[in-house]
Amino acid sequence: DAMVIQNPRYQVTQFGKPVTLSCSQTLNHNVMYWYQQKSSQAPKLLFHYYDKDFNNEADTPDNFQSRRPNTSFCFLDIRSPGLGDAAMYLCATSRDLGQAETQYFGPGTRLLVL
């Protein structure tokens, strides 16, 4: 009964080799988020989609892009991964935007850059 699914759970890539992480949801939520969490640090929001509207955080590097082809799927593209991009990438969804909305997290994809 998984509601937010992330694939793969573990991803190994080479320095500079583009990589795509996938997230899907069965909740039919309007909003999908991507967070980056490095070891012993807080999750950091990279960007979110409200429906088809993309909202980038001001400090998210250009190296990170996202696509949302439909309500259910959202992708995180890292164009040229560096060693510093090794982290857990968390996808989350919420029904709507707003401070009362609960965010539901997927299990995360742990990215290793060699």
Added chain:
Amino acid sequence: RKEVEQDPGPFNVPEGATVAFNCTYSNSASQSFFWYRQDCRKEPKLLMSVYSSGNEDGRFTAQLNRASQYISLLIRDSKLSDSATYLCVVTRNTGKLIFGQGTTLQVKP
């Protein structure tokens, strides 16, 4: 200065102990407040919301002091299964979650 500050710990306590975590936030416009639990290498999961009136869920009690911009979580009768990282989270009116670094709890037999 981080917008949400927590003592990272670790807090090492014996089973049955009572332990309290604190969190401060700097943005007075913060709207909602939560505690999330994150197990090692897993995703954060919502533990409980935090209200000014204080709220309790079994062995867990959360409290918010808006004047001091301070949030607390009290765990009574600690269990081994409570071992995890506890993330203090505040939201802005846009719904954006701002996470603290987390406080690690280790409950020992």
